Amino acid sequence: MFFQRFVLACATGILAACASLQQSPPSLSANAADAFSISGRIALREHDRNLSGGIRWQHSKERDDILLLSPLGQGVMQIVRDESGATLRTADGKVYQAPDAEELAATVTGWHLPLSGLAFWVRGVQRPGSAAHDKRDEAGRLQNLVQDDWRVDYAAYSDAPNDRLPRLMTMTRPELELKLVIDDWERAPAADSSVPF
Secondary structure, X not given: OHHHHHHHHOXXXXXXXXXXXXXXOOOOOOOOOOOEEEEEEEEEEEOOEEEEEEEEEEEOOOOEEEEEXXXXXXXXXXEEEEOOEEEEEEOOOOEEEEOOHHHHHHHHHOOOOOHHHXXXXXXXXXXXXXXXXXXXXXXXXXXXXXXXXXXXXXXXXXXXXXXXXXXXXXXXXXXEEEEEEEEEEEOOOOOOOOOOO
């Protein structure tokens, strides 16, 4: 079963919240271009299921390309969203398709991931068109956000003055926790979307 292979490929446990932060990224505000690339680390916990590994994400208004990696850097799963729908590829060569990326990820892996909101939350902004409640710090940056049945807590931002790019965030809903440590930010997606399976 794919999920079992995925869990075995990834180390169990949750990333430490004190993970070291790398160099400051370029500033990206709520009014900046939609396109970005990030790389970092991700951890999921639900009941007695735990997994952790790396993430590389290329985002634009037209396309998302999310690659999940094992702790050793091997490609485990790729999710691609574009105008034709969503495609999920696994390391063993299986391909799944569906109209919606969140539905596809939940069907194949059993994890309900907040993919529609995450493209905004990783930039420290609310998802447009959905009711939200938030708390901000003195600099106007989000400290926490409740939207789409998720609570998003921001533990760290870039060290650059007036920078609003999150570095460490935790997303929770009943019985599910997703932690994301963002190590590298770029303003636009990289040209190469090859998968190191």
